[in-house]
Amino acid sequence: MDYMFNKKIETISRNKILEIQLKNLKQIVHLVYENVSFYKKKFKELKIIPEDIKTLKDIRKLPLTTKDDLRDNAPFGMIATSMDNCVELHASSGTTGIPVTACYTPNDLEIWSEVMARCLSMSGLTNKDVFQNPIPYGTFTGAFGFHYGAQKVGALVIPSGMGQSERQLKLMEYYSATFISGVASYAMRLAQVAQSLGIDLHRLKVCNGLFGAEMFTPGLKKRIQDAWNMDVHDSYGLTEMCGPGVSTDCDVHDGLHLWEDHFLAEILDPNTLEPVGPEEEGELVLTTLTKEGMPLLRYRTRDITKFYDQKVCDCGRTHIKHTPIKGRSDDMIIIRGTNIYPGQIESVLMKNKAVGSNWRMFLTTDDNNVDQLTVEVESKSLLSQIEQIALEKKLIDDIKSVIVFNPNVTVLPPNSIAQEGLKAKRVVDNRKKD
Numbered sequence: 282m283d284y285m286f287n288k289k290i291e292t293i294s295r296n297k298i299l300e301i302q303l304k305n306l307k308q309i310v311h312l313v314y315e316n317v318s319f320y321k322k323k324f325k326e327l328k329i330i331p332e333d334i335k336t337l338k339d340i341r342k343l344p345l346t347t348k349d350d351l352r353d354n355a356p357f358g359m360i361a362t363s364m365d366n367c368v369e370l371h372a373s374s375g376t377t378g379i380p381v382t383a384c385y386t387p388n389d390l391e392i393w394s395e396v397m398a399r400c401l402s403m404s405g406l407t408n409k410d411v412f413q414n415p416i417p418y419g420t421f422t423g424a425f426g427f428h429y430g431a432q433k434v435g436a437l438v439i440p441s442g443m444g445q446s447e448r449q450l451k452l453m454e455y456y457s458a459t460f461i462s463g464v465a466s467y468a469m470r471l472a473q474v475a476q477s478l479g480i481d482l483h484r485l486k487v488c489n490g491l492f493g494a495e496m497f498t499p500g501l502k503k504r505i506q507d508a509w510n511m512d513v514h515d516s517y518g519l520t521e522m523c524g525p526g527v528s529t530d531c532d533v534h535d536g537l538h539l540w541e542d543h544f545l546a547e548i549l550d551p552n553t554l555e556p557v558g559p560e561e562e563g564e565l566v567l568t569t570l571t572k573e574g575m576p577l578l579r580y581r582t583r584d585i586t587k588f589y590d591q592k593v594c595d596c597g598r599t600h601i602k603h604t605p606i607k608g609r610s611d612d613m614i615i616i617r618g619t620n621i622y623p624g625q626i627e628s629v630l631m632k633n634k635a636v637g638s639n640w641r642m643f644l645t646t647d648d649n650n651v652d653q654l655t656v657e658v659e660s661k662s663l664l665s666q667i668e669q670i671a672l673e674k675k676l677i678d679d680i681k682s683v684i685v686f687n688p689n690v691t692v693l694p695p696n697s698i699a700q701e702g703l704k705a706k707r708v709v710d711n712r713k714k715d
């Protein structure tokens with residue numbers, strides 16, 4: 282069994298978790314009602330008062346909160362405490378529009394460090410590790426969450442920040458880093474840079490990694506595992522909750538444990554907003570149970586996943602598990618009447634050993650007003666023209682088997698798709714809009 286940072290809480294009985302949740306839910310409902318005018322107004326519209334929340338099921342009486350609500354009240358309209366009590370702010374990466382700002386009290390930072398410490402310990406981090414953190418230190422939550430959590434575990438943190446891939450690799454070698462973190466696609470990018478510099482990753486001391494912050498398919502996870510010869514864990518989180526630290530997969534590698542003493546999770550059908558059935562897929566909706574700076578009720582993450590029905594995992598933890606995030610509901614593309622998630626394309630690509638680390642898809646409309654899909658993908662090594670054509674043909678067939686029509690596929694040499702921004706941009710939609 283892997284090491285637990287807080288065994289008492291991580292293995293607490295289900296009844297006890299539900300008890301803690303109800304107690305904290307009642308408190309948070311009072312807090313936002315009394316301090317956030319947005320919620321006070323919503324409660325009035327719904328004709329409810331905090332005392333109406335008597336059981337956990339009553340959560341369904343509460344209003345949902347959307348990213349647009351946060352944007353409408355930006356930057357500080359959703360803060361539930363005096364700004365004097367806040368000591369740090371962070372903002373989302375802005376992948377889907379204007380970034381969302383969150384403020385933290387000292388207690389919020391403490392809890393964030395605690396949940397991150399649990400995630401990192403679950404991924405193998407101990408106080409003996411040298412932990413390199415190749416994430417930009419700035420308003421983005423990623424670097425600080427990992428930094429605080431790793432220090433809480435007692436590891437030696439190298440705050441290397443993001444970028445300068447060659448420098449990152451040299452630092453890993455120089456300081457004998459044993460554990461690394463990052464945005465999922467960056468781990469693969471680093472592997473490719475190492476290959477081009479002739480650095481053998483298997484000779485480095487790195488043996489564990491915790492990555493996330495964007496679509497992270499099992500195929501990509503396996504790729505990173507093989508390239509670095511390390512155990513890889515998946516880190517899920519979002520600025521609106523704290524940043525990274527909401528959930529991570531244990532050594533069983535079958536689902537991510539979500540810390541239910543701090544976050545109350547529901548999965549709703551994004552269209553009807555009704556709860557889905559057991560083990561059915563839907564939108565993850567989260568309520569913060571302990572936050573003081575920006576507590577949120579029933580926040581619609583737009584991330585698609587499902588819960589596992591099984592309660593106690595083989596690792597001994599009792600906190601609920603969800604499957605790796607399938608994608609954001611707004612990432613779903615409808616092309617020629619078929620619903621596609623970019624993750625489905627990535628899964629096909631990552632299965633092919635000749636495929637490199639970066640890829641993207643373009644959507645266009647042809648002269649006959651028919652949608653076209655073109656997938657651009659890097660090869661792992663430089664290919665001859667014959668090899669390139671053969672790979673393109675193979676990928677067309679493989680992608681067709683999941684999307685039903687013929688895509689165009691262009692195989693490019695390694696390192697030819699430029700990476701812009703923090704998170705990989707996989708979809709470029711240039712279709713004609715009616």
Ligand code: ADP
Nearest residue numbers: 373374375376493494495496516517519520606
């Ligand atoms: P944004 O990218 O929306 O501007 P954040 O920087 O706060 O905001 O990132 C949070 C979002 O990143 C999540 O809502 C989710 O869509 C995505 N994400 C984070 N971790 C993962 C993960 N492990 N797997 C898939 N998606 C993830």
Ligand code: ZN
Nearest residue numbers: 531594596598
């Ligand atoms: Zn487990």
